[in-house]
Amino acid sequence: MAEGGDRAEQAPPPRPLDAIDLDILRMLQTDGRASIRSVAERVHVSRANAYARINRLIDDGVIRGFSARVNHERAGQGASAYITLKIVQNSWRTVREQLQALPGAAHIALVSGDFDVLLLVHTPDNRTLRELVLTRLQSIPEVLSTRTLLVFEETDLDPVAGPAGAAAGLSPDSEPPDNP
Numbered sequence: 147m148a149e150g151g152d153r154a155e156q157a158p159p160p161r162p163l164d165a166i167d168l169d170i171l172r173m174l175q176t177d178g179r180a181s182i183r184s185v186a187e188r189v190h191v192s193r194a195n196a197y198a199r200i201n202r203l204i205d206d207g208v209i210r211g212f213s214a215r216v217n218h219e220r221a222g223q224g225a226s227a228y229i230t231l232k233i234v235q236n237s238w239r240t241v242r243e244q245l246q247a248l249p250g251a252a253h254i255a256l257v258s259g260d261f262d263v264l265l266l267v268h269t270p271d272n273r274t275l276r277e278l279v280l281t282r283l284q285s286i287p288e289v290l291s292t293r294t295l296l297v298f299e300e301t302d303l304d305p306v307a308g309p310a311g312a313a314a315g316l317s318p319d320s321e322p323p324d325n326p
Contacts, residue, residue, distance in 0.1 A: 223268035226297035230261035237288035
């Protein structure tokens, strides 16, 4: 399910991405602050072409935004957990709206399997996490049950080694093309 849920229904059908688009995505995943000039130089296109491609990727919903990768512990959010929820059938939209309003909610996914929703939260400490689960989540009428999985350690995957790199035909130990 796409971020924002209903937005996927309004988006145009996906266009195929060429090698230059994939290079641009990989570069922006590694450094979201890269200038248009540096992107153009790296992928060997004009600045106007790079600018147009990035805008097309944004307009097509391929690029959903730009953000910083945060070390949550150093940012005062020392407790993280994945919380699974079983919810009342056909209540996804209502529950999603309420989960989006939770402090510390970082990722929400409607999933299949033994539970319905997977929620990632970051809180300052375990006491705050406990209050979020026992007071906020379990008071949502459509939430039937929860299970909390504490995160002991996290590792962000490098975009080149992760799925984006694999889609571009890169192995974890290969260099990105035209890497100076």
